[in-house]
Amino acid sequence: MNRRNFIRNAAVTVPMMAFLPGFELLANPVKGKVKITDVQCVLTRIGMRISPLVKISTDAGLIGIGECHHDSNGLGAKDIVLNVCKPIIMGKDPLDLDYHVFKMSTRTSYFGGNHGVATHAITGVEMALWDLIGKITEQPVHKILGGGSHVSEVRAYASARPRNMLDMDSCKEFAALMLGQGWTACKSDIDRDQRWNNLDNRRLSNTEVDKIAQGFINMREALGPEFDIAVHCHWEFDFDSALRVANAVAPMRPIWLEDPLPIGYNEQWVKLTEKSPVPILCGENLYTRDDFRPFIVNQGVNMIEIDVSMAGGLLEAKKIADLAETYYIPVCTHNVASPIATIASANFAATVREFVAHETFINNQMNRAGKGVNGDPDVLGYDKEMIVKGHLQLSDRPGFGIELNEKLIKEKYLVQGETWWK
Amino acid sequence: MNRRNFIRNAAVTVPMMAFLPGFELLANPVKGKVKITDVQCVLTRIGMRISPLVKISTDAGLIGIGECHHDSNGLGAKDIVLNVCKPIIMGKDPLDLDYHVFKMSTRTSYFGGNHGVATHAITGVEMALWDLIGKITEQPVHKILGGGSHVSEVRAYASARPRNMLDMDSCKEFAALMLGQGWTACKSDIDRDQRWNNLDNRRLSNTEVDKIAQGFINMREALGPEFDIAVHCHWEFDFDSALRVANAVAPMRPIWLEDPLPIGYNEQWVKLTEKSPVPILCGENLYTRDDFRPFIVNQGVNMIEIDVSMAGGLLEAKKIADLAETYYIPVCTHNVASPIATIASANFAATVREFVAHETFINNQMNRAGKGVNGDPDVLGYDKEMIVKGHLQLSDRPGFGIELNEKLIKEKYLVQGETWWK
CATH class of the missing domain: 3.30.390.10 (Enolase-like, N-terminal domain)
Known part of the structure; x- marks a missing residue:
């Protein structure tokens, strides 16, 4: 039964409604029903x-x-x-x-x-x-979440990097891909011997700092002055190492330096944000306003990045973004979710006054040759292309505009042992 | 193979060891082995x-x-x-x-x-x-965790309450149980219409405040002036409601008022701790030093309560307790775990300089008529009574001194569908 039928049925079973003025007929039978x-x-x-x-x-x-x-x-x-x-x-x-x-x-x-x-x-x-x-x-959700939005698409950034940042040919190849697909921003992992998820210590040597900086300077040269490049750390460093990275990449003019310090808030964030020549951003491990609050009210960052799937949902994300706005702090999103939560997150992003860019992953074989980000776009049953020239497209259909392709998910993407829902 | 045999075997397979001075023979073959x-x-x-x-x-x-x-x-x-x-x-x-x-x-x-x-x-x-x-x-762990400990038992408090705090007979019955079993402290939930885990709002009416206070005043009368009574909230209230509770229970001289405000740290905690006539405590929802730090360094509490199972383990709990000690903030434990983690937590508590009391639950039919707390003590295979006169007993055996009664757990306490380990 679709909604129209339901309303009709509800009206039939509640004949009292017939006495109400006509404009209430549409809404009232559904309200609370x-x-x-x-x-x-x-x-x-x-x-x-x-x-x-x-x-x-x-x-x-x-x-x-x-x-x-x-x-x-x-x-x-x-x-x-x-x-x-x-x-x-x-x-x-x-x-x-x-x-x-x-x-x-x-x-x-x-x-x-x-x-x-x-x-x-x-x-x-x-x-x-x-x-x-x-x-x-x-x-559509982007029209009813906290004041709606006039936009029909959300600027995205590609989480990706050249095969080898220290090699100019690699950087040029990457630039050709980015500019060719119409992207306006990217975020790239720093080069380091210790992987962020297998860390031994929080110190960076000077040689490592120089190598990191050189990679990003190469990227800037290949991508040109207008393209936005974010420098991606993973909550690895102590204050001094973080500040050395900030100073080293400054000539390249990154749009932000992400997660240079460990996750928790303390005064080191304020000090780094004061001293850094480039904007400091964090947020991908923070949950609810309680976590974001000290970063925002103490000026511990220049920009924040909200992961809607972690932070507590679209409404909590909106409340965080509204708090940030009272301090003129711009908002980005972090996003490693599938196309479904990506579209949901884009609906939130569309309602944020000072929104900068939405994370998307382009290096995924399920993306169907650039037609999707973060996974197979065909699962969405969407009425638009998911991504066009580096912008996530919003649907005008009710809700997220997703009509889940259950057959495709059931056949290709169900985890072994799981039973598909009714 | 027990440890002694292992050492012997290791020594045999590494004949080089034979040339080392005798006192190293004991330790070296095991180290790193x-x-x-x-x-x-x-x-x-x-x-x-x-x-x-x-x-x-x-x-x-x-x-x-x-x-x-x-x-x-x-x-x-x-x-x-x-x-x-x-x-x-x-x-x-x-x-x-x-x-x-x-x-x-x-x-x-x-x-x-x-x-x-x-x-x-x-x-x-x-x-x-x-x-x-x-x-x-x-x-034993309590001898090797961060400086060891000279104690052989840890003071516990009973998380329990009279059947009806507003009824003096009920309170006297409760006092007889507590004093009869040798307890020196208890923690009791406040009386409220809204249960903490099914909350509608953060306000307390004056009538509710008076009722809460009366219950605790009755308990004080029944238990006498020396017995320690903690007032147990569950992160429910706004600042004003919390302060009214603090003032209302003050004549009863509680050992602490627990979790009167919502979980996250903010300046309201500092204000409440300044204004409250009774000690403010929190901690049962906090993880690692990152969460405890602002409460401690900003004087947002008078005492802290660490749940070893939540806070990140015995070593992290010890680091938190050491940070608290630098501010002369006494430490308690929160504990809703089974007898196994309870004994582990008591090993931590024994090493804390200013330790106040360890949480235990006495209202559990698996406690075997007062011989245990938090569940069936027979699972421990312990060489001591688990609890004696309101004090958790520490073993002198290596580790936690537990020799798990696998047969008992397998037969009575295994979750359906689970396979017992090898």
């Missing part, structure tokens, strides 16, 4: 990592689709979606989203102080609720 | 909630036992123990614990910014490593 009847979660590999997908069903026949942030194999997120979140929202009105998130957060605060896998689970549910709210109100 | 050969995780219900148990095996035949903090059904913690932590420590020397924790934390920082289920998994592994280190060095 749509009830959540099921919450399902299934583990898939449609993106770069594990994607636990959430489906919320209602008695109106409308469904909402969301995605939880990855972890090891997604078992924890699925456990919490089904056994903690589901009982809280069953039978409830999807429109009361903020209340449901408060309830789920309070209930799970014991599993991580509103961080980590529990918050990923809540976010997947929250995302699906927004998709539903869009369908109930017959509006 | 014990290698981790397996990491297993099994879900059990030996405590009040889910207990994912960790077993680390070595080529010396020694094993270490740990326990992860509960979440929904423990599936996420088990996933991360087996698929993230295990590959990092396989083949490694258990003595290099700090390095292993750094590696595991860096690797999983993506799953929660070092919070939540990922940190619970690391903690279970860290706990098992301490058990192993104790066995390798033939010392």
Whole structure:
């Protein structure tokens, strides 16, 4: 039953409505009438990592689709979606989203102080609720989240790098790809012997700093002065190493230096932001306003980057962005999710006043030769190209505009042992 | 093969050792020789909630036992123990614990910014490593963690309350139980219509405040002036409601007021701690020094409470306690774990200079009529009573002194569908 039919049926079964003025007929039968009847979660590999997908069903026949942030194999997120979140929202009105998130957060605060896998689970549910709210109100999410938006696309940046940053031919090849596809910004990992996820210590030698800088100077030369280049660290360094990197890459004029210090807030961030000749950014490991607040109010960053799937959902991300705006701090997104959460995140990004750029990954064999980012775009059942000239495209359809290609996911991307949802 | 045999064998296969002075013979063959050969995780219900148990095996035949903090059904913690932590420590020397924790934390920082289920998994592994280190060095953990300890028991408090705090007979009955069993401290939930895990708003009415205060005043009357009574909130209130509770319970002279404000640090904590006539405490939802630091250095609490299973393990808890000590802030523990992690946590508590009291739960039918706390004490295979006159007893045996009663756990407490470890 689609929404129109549901409204018609509701009107038939509630003849009282016939006495109300005509303009109320459209909205009132639905208000408070749509009830959540099921919450399902299934583990898939449609993106770069594990994607636990959430489906919320209602008695109106409308469904909402969301995605939880990855972890090891997604078992924890699925456990919490089904056994903690589901009982809280069953039978409830999807429109009361903020209340449901408060309830789920309070209930799970014991599993991580509103961080980590529990918050990923809540976010997947929250995302699906927004998709539903869009369908109930017959509006795209980017039109109803915190004041809407006039834009039809969101500027993206490509998380990618030349094969060898120290080799000019490599850099030129990369520039040809970027400019050829119409990108206006990219973010590239620094060169270092120690990989960020296998770190031994927080010190950088001078030789390492010089090598990092040379790589980015080569990229600038190949990409030209207008192209935005972000320098990508992974919360590795001590203050002194971080400041040396900032000074070394400054001549290249990066759009930002990302995550140069370890994750937690402390006064070193303020000192680095004061001393650095280039903008300092962080946020990809931060959850909710509680984590972002000290960075923003103490001027511990110049820009923030919100991962909607980690930070607590679209509404929490919007609240964080609004807090940042009161300090004139521009907002970017971090995003390693599949095309589904990427489109959801782009709907949030569209509503942010000073939005800079949205993360996308182009080096994925599932991207279908540049037609998608972060995974197979065909899973979306989208009415637009996902990405055009380095900009994520927004749909005018209700919700996120996604009509999930269940057949494709079931056949190609379902995790072994998982049963597809009803 | 026990440790002595292993040393003998190692000495035989490394005849070079024979030339070293005799006093080195004991230690050197073992140093760097014990290698981790397996990491297993099994879900059990030996405590009040889910207990994912960790077993680390070595080529010396020694094993270490740990326990992860509960979440929904423990599936996420088990996933991360087996698929993230295990590959990092396989083949490694258990003595290099700090390095292993750094590696595991860096690797999983993506799953929660070092919070939540990922940190619970690391903690279970860290706990098992301490058990192993104790066995390798033939010392109880409370003798080798950060300077050791001269104590043989740790003061505990009973998390419990009268059936009805507003009824004096109820309070007298409770006092008879407490004093009869030799307890010197308890912590009791406040009376409120809204349960902490099903909260609608952060306001307390004056009537509610008066009711809360009356309950605790009754308890004081029944328990006498010396008994320590802690007032237990669950991160529910706004500043004004919290301060009204603090003022209302002040005449009863509580040992602390716990978690009156929401979880995250901000300046409201400093203001409340300044204005409150009773000591303010928090910590049960905080992870690692990063979370505790602002509370401690900004004087946002009078006392802290560390949950070893959440905060990041025994060593991280010790580092937090050491930071607190530099501000003369006393330390308690929070603890909802099974008897296994309770004993591990007590080994940490024994090493803290200004330790106040360790949380224990007495209202559990598995406690075997007061012989245990937090679950069935018989799972421990302990050489002492677990609890005597409100004090947790420490073993002099190596590690935590636990010789797990595998038969009992397998038969009574294994989660359905789980296979017991090798």
